[in-house]
Each structure stands twice: as C-alpha cells, then as structure tokens.
Amino acid sequence: MARGNRKNEPIAALDVGTTKVACFIAKLDDDEVLRVMGVGHNRSRGVRGGQVVDMAALQASIAEAVDNAEKMADMRIEGVIVNVSGPSLLSRNMEAEVAIPHNHPVRIPDVRRVLDQGRQLHGHASHGSQRGASSGSNHNHGSDTEIVHCLPTSYTIDGGDGIVDPRGMFGERLGVRLHMVSAALGPLRNLATVIERCHLDISDRVATPYASALACTVDDEKEMGVTVIDMGGGTTSVSNFVEGHPVYADSIAIGGQHVTNDIAKGLSTPVISAERLKTVWGSVLPSSKDANELLRVHLVGEDEEETGGHEVPRSELVRIIRPRLEETFELVRARLTEARMLHTTGRRVVLTGGASQLQGVREMAELILDKQVRLGRPRRIKGLPEAVSGPAFATCAGLLRYATQDHVVTGLTQRDGEAEEDTERPNGAFARVGVWLKELLG
Ligand SMILES: Nc1ncnc2c1ncn2[C@@H]1O[C@H](COP(=O)(O)OP(=O)(O)OP(=O)(O)O)[C@@H](O)[C@H]1O
Ligand SMILES: [Mg+2]
Structure with a gap:
C-alpha cells in the first residue's frame, strides 16, 4: 500500500456512499493546508446499506465522479483513498504481549512480533474463540474478515502502562494495546474489484466513521473524548x-x-416527493403549529397536474419521521452500551452526514444519548466548493485528512535493519502513539 503523501502531490479521496459517490482531489500546500483542486459527485447506484449490490452500476457512478473531479483539477489520478462502510465493520481493542530477548533493549523486530501477535489474536477472536484480552468489541459476525485498521494505542513493559515509544527500553515483556477494525472479506473484495475496473489503485482504506470524524472534529475534542455519528x-x-x-x-x-x-x-x-417533503418540511420535533400547517402531497400513480394533490398536516409528516430517528439513536445507544462505550467516551457527540440536516435531530440525539451534541461539517479544507462543503461530504473530506496525516507520520526509516526516528513528531488522531509503525503493519 502506498502511504505518505508529500507536499504538493495530489491526493484523491473517493467516498462510496449509499446515495452519492464523491471524489475530491487535493494537495497539501507548503503551509500544510489541504487545498481542494477538483471535486466530482453524483448519485450512487449499486450500493445498499453501504455495500456493493450492483458492480456495473457502481462502476459507472464512480467513473463519472472521478472523471468530473479530474476535469476540474485538470489532472489524471491513479490511486484513491477509499472508505469502508457497511454492517460488517467490527472494531476491537486487544492486548498482546511477547518476551523481550534477555539483556537487549526493545528493538523493531520485538515490536513487530508483538503486533503480529495482536493480529493473530484478532483472527481468533473474529472467529468467535475470543482468545486474548479483548474489550470494547462490537457485535460479532461469522464470515471471513480482513483487518482495515490495526493501530497501536499504547505499549507496556512488564505491565508498566502508557509507554509511548518502547524502542530502546529494557524489560522482560513487551505489551501493546491495539485498536483493530475489520470488515467482511466479500464486500471488501467487491469494492476493490469495482475500483480496479475503473482503472484506479486503492492507496488506502479508511473506515467511514473514522474518516468522517477526522473531517469534523478538532484534536481537543478527540483528546477529551467524543462520539461521532455519521448519518448517511x-x-x-x-x-x-x-x-x-x-x-x-x-x-x-x-x-x-x-x-x-x-x-x-x-x-x-x-x-421522490417523499424526499422533497422530508428535506423541505421534515422535522422530528413536534410543534403546536404543525397541525395547522398544510402540505400538498400527491398520491403515487396520480397525475399531479390533474389532481393538484391533497393536503396533509405537517404534524402527520413529523409523526412518520420521528419513530425512525428514535429507533436510530436508540440503536446507537444500545450498541455503545453493549461495547461499554456509552459512559467511557465523555459527553460530547458530533452529528454529521446528510441525514443530520433533518430539523431537530440534534435535540433528539441529546435526549436519547444524554450527551452534549453539536452538528459537524468538514473543516480546515481550503477551496471546497459550497455545494460539497456540507455534512454529507464529511467522509470524503476526512479521507483527504487521513492521507495528510500519513504524510506527517514519517516517524520511521529503516537503516541496516535498525530504526531511526524522524525529528517530525506525529500529531492528530491517527498519528499518535506508535502510528510510526503503520508501515510495519502493511
Ligand atoms: N436537508 C436535509 N434534511 C434531511 N435529510 C437530508 C437533507 N439533505 C440530505 N438528507 C438526507 O441525507 C441522506 C444522504 O446522506 P449522505 O450523502 O451522507 O449519505 P451517503 O454517504 O450517500 O450514504 P451512506 O453514508 O449511508 O453510505 C439522504 O437520505 C438524504 O435524504
Ligand atoms: Mg456516507
């Protein structure tokens, strides 16, 4: 996998969504600012619930989005950084431990061994055996899976906690805390095949909820603890x-x-009329005026011109919308509770994604999740046209952000099998503890 974007080299992000496909082409300029040069987006065809269901249809959607972005940027791209969505996304926090060779400081091969150990534990746990220490895992699934992210979050030596960089340290046992995200192999392969058929390489893959979070949160928020909900x-x-x-x-x-x-x-x-009613008049908050506010609705199969439709009070629309949003936030709460994450992450929630624009979702999320909720959209990106700067484009913007963080993560160079640390320190969500080892993780 190609990683590490240098300044002024183009980065291309592809968000394969259920309703739209978006492609952003950008560069990281001399001031470390992401500058968008080309955007393309169009209706997504062939995706359901975040997964490919019609490869040919999706191929056409992607090709069109990429083509438009390339035309605007006036350049051709070869690779894209793409998001991974869908119900098979599974995350786990695991711990692994290995022996440090006697009288030797920790070296890169030791770190490699402990990481390999973690990956193996993940493989076992994915198949239901739950070996090794594992916490914060969400629901399980039986199919074959592939690791999308494997992030060391901290190291231990002889049980001593919170070690940022164990290289050069002495002890008997080296441990690592790993955060892993996997997805079912079939859907991953389907997506890769469609992208390949568009004559594009996948330079990296990012779990959709992480991409969105990178786009619309600030480092302080992630430091204090935050839950990001991308409502697609x-x-x-x-x-x-x-x-x-x-x-x-x-x-x-x-x-x-x-x-x-x-x-x-x-x-x-x-x-199509339902979509318009939702976006223009929809709300999850009942109001006393709703019963008097009448909306014109035409029935399916009816000629709109002839009948002129019929009138429905806005309260009826709110009554239909509300239960689905309640169900959504209750499911989020149930999943977070199941993973023991509801109370450990702090009180902040950021809502993003196209569907977060529905009137009243913030208030409803506050009520059901009992947290402080704000709406989030892509930040810290220059040159993003107004039409693609809303919450629906958080994932695509976040994919760009992820690529630039890799640029910062240059931490490790190999010389005669030994490791040397770059003077530049990583910062930001994925560029923290031990992410200099991403290269090792393949
Ligand atoms: N103003 C609005 N009010 C309510 N809903 C809206 C509004 N604008 C867009 N939406 C909804 O947002 C949804 C699309 O959001 P988004 O573009 O984030 O999804 P996606 O990325 O294509 O899908 P997914 O992330 O689920 O694969 C649609 O269901 C659309 O109806
Ligand atoms: Mg999306």
Missing part, C-alpha cells in the same frame, strides 16, 4: 475517540433513505 442515506456510522485515538467503530444499516421510504409509504406518495 443507508447507514449510520459511529466512532468513538478517547485520549486522541480511536477506540470504537460501528455501522448500523439505517439511514435517511429509510426515513424517506417511511414517508413514501405513510403518505402513499412517490419516493
């Missing part, structure tokens, strides 16, 4: 950060499309 069209993705690093990723197969479908069914109106 077909999925609701959740990530938790504690002490600056990710500790939890999850995905629930409910999104804005479900709300739209509920409206279409509830009011017997075409999906």
Whole structure:
C-alpha cells in the first residue's frame, strides 16, 4: 500500500456512499493546508446499506465522479483513498504481549512480533474463540474478515502502562494495546474489484466513521473524548475517540433513505416527493403549529397536474419521521452500551452526514444519548466548493485528512535493519502513539 503523501502531490479521496459517490482531489500546500483542486459527485447506484449490490452500476457512478473531479483539477489520478462502510465493520481493542530477548533493549523486530501477535489474536477472536484480552468489541459476525485498521494505542513493559515509544527500553515483556477494525472479506473484495475496473489503485482504506470524524472534529475534542455519528442515506456510522485515538467503530444499516421510504409509504406518495417533503418540511420535533400547517402531497400513480394533490398536516409528516430517528439513536445507544462505550467516551457527540440536516435531530440525539451534541461539517479544507462543503461530504473530506496525516507520520526509516526516528513528531488522531509503525503493519 502506498502511504505518505508529500507536499504538493495530489491526493484523491473517493467516498462510496449509499446515495452519492464523491471524489475530491487535493494537495497539501507548503503551509500544510489541504487545498481542494477538483471535486466530482453524483448519485450512487449499486450500493445498499453501504455495500456493493450492483458492480456495473457502481462502476459507472464512480467513473463519472472521478472523471468530473479530474476535469476540474485538470489532472489524471491513479490511486484513491477509499472508505469502508457497511454492517460488517467490527472494531476491537486487544492486548498482546511477547518476551523481550534477555539483556537487549526493545528493538523493531520485538515490536513487530508483538503486533503480529495482536493480529493473530484478532483472527481468533473474529472467529468467535475470543482468545486474548479483548474489550470494547462490537457485535460479532461469522464470515471471513480482513483487518482495515490495526493501530497501536499504547505499549507496556512488564505491565508498566502508557509507554509511548518502547524502542530502546529494557524489560522482560513487551505489551501493546491495539485498536483493530475489520470488515467482511466479500464486500471488501467487491469494492476493490469495482475500483480496479475503473482503472484506479486503492492507496488506502479508511473506515467511514473514522474518516468522517477526522473531517469534523478538532484534536481537543478527540483528546477529551467524543462520539461521532455519521448519518448517511443507508447507514449510520459511529466512532468513538478517547485520549486522541480511536477506540470504537460501528455501522448500523439505517439511514435517511429509510426515513424517506417511511414517508413514501405513510403518505402513499412517490419516493421522490417523499424526499422533497422530508428535506423541505421534515422535522422530528413536534410543534403546536404543525397541525395547522398544510402540505400538498400527491398520491403515487396520480397525475399531479390533474389532481393538484391533497393536503396533509405537517404534524402527520413529523409523526412518520420521528419513530425512525428514535429507533436510530436508540440503536446507537444500545450498541455503545453493549461495547461499554456509552459512559467511557465523555459527553460530547458530533452529528454529521446528510441525514443530520433533518430539523431537530440534534435535540433528539441529546435526549436519547444524554450527551452534549453539536452538528459537524468538514473543516480546515481550503477551496471546497459550497455545494460539497456540507455534512454529507464529511467522509470524503476526512479521507483527504487521513492521507495528510500519513504524510506527517514519517516517524520511521529503516537503516541496516535498525530504526531511526524522524525529528517530525506525529500529531492528530491517527498519528499518535506508535502510528510510526503503520508501515510495519502493511
Ligand atoms: N436537508 C436535509 N434534511 C434531511 N435529510 C437530508 C437533507 N439533505 C440530505 N438528507 C438526507 O441525507 C441522506 C444522504 O446522506 P449522505 O450523502 O451522507 O449519505 P451517503 O454517504 O450517500 O450514504 P451512506 O453514508 O449511508 O453510505 C439522504 O437520505 C438524504 O435524504
Ligand atoms: Mg456516507
């Protein structure tokens, strides 16, 4: 996998969403600012609940988005950094330990061994045997999985906690705390095949909830602890950060499309009209005025011009929308509780994704999750056209951010088998403790 973007080299991000595909091409300029040069986005076809269901249709959607971004940036791209979504996303926090050779300080091969050990434990745990210490894991699934992220969050020597960089230290046993995210192999391969068919390489993969979090949170927030909820069209993705690093990723197969479908069914109106009603008039907050406010709705199969539709009070729309959003936040709360993450992550929540724009979601999330909630959109990116600067584009912007953090993570160079640390220290969510070892993790 190609990593480490140098300044002024183009970075391309591809967000394969359930409702839209987006491609951003950017450069990290001399002042370390991400500058967008090209954007392309269009309706996503062939994706359901964050997973590929029609490869040919998706290929066309991706090709169009990339083509538009390339035209705007006036350049061709060869590789993309892409997001991984869908119900098979599984995260785990694990601990592994190995012996340090007698009378030797910790060296890179020791670190490599302890990381390998962690990966193996993950493999066992994914198949249900739950060997090794593991915490904060979300639901399990039976199929074959592949590791998407394997992040060392801290090291221990002889049980001594909180070691940032064990290289050169003495002791008997080297331990590592790892945060791992995996996804089912089949969907990962399907996505990779479609991207390959678009003649693009995958330079890196990032779990959607992490990409979104990188785009719309600040380092202080991640340090204090934050839950980010990306409310998409077909999925609701959740990530938790504690002490600056990710500790939890999850995905629930409910999104804005479900709300739209509920409206279409509830009011017997075409999906396209339901979508418009939702975005223009939709809310989850009942108000005393709603009963008097009348919306014009036409029935499915009816000629709008001829009948002119019929009137429905806005309160009826709110009554249809509300339960689906309640269900979504209750599911998020249940998943966080199950993973013992509800109270350990602090009180801050950031909502992003297209569906977070529905009126009243922030208030509802505050009530159900009992936390402080704010709305988030992509930040700290220059040149992003207004049309793609909203919360629906948090994932795509976050993919760019992830790529630039890799640029900063140059921490390790190999020389005669020994490791040398660069003077530049990593910072930010994925560029913390031991991320200089990402290269080793493959
Ligand atoms: N103003 C709005 N009010 C309510 N919902 C909105 C609004 N604008 C967009 N949405 C909803 O946002 C959803 C799309 O969000 P987004 O673009 O983040 O999804 P996606 O990335 O394509 O899907 P996913 O992340 O689930 O794979 C749609 O269901 C759409 O109806
Ligand atoms: Mg999305």
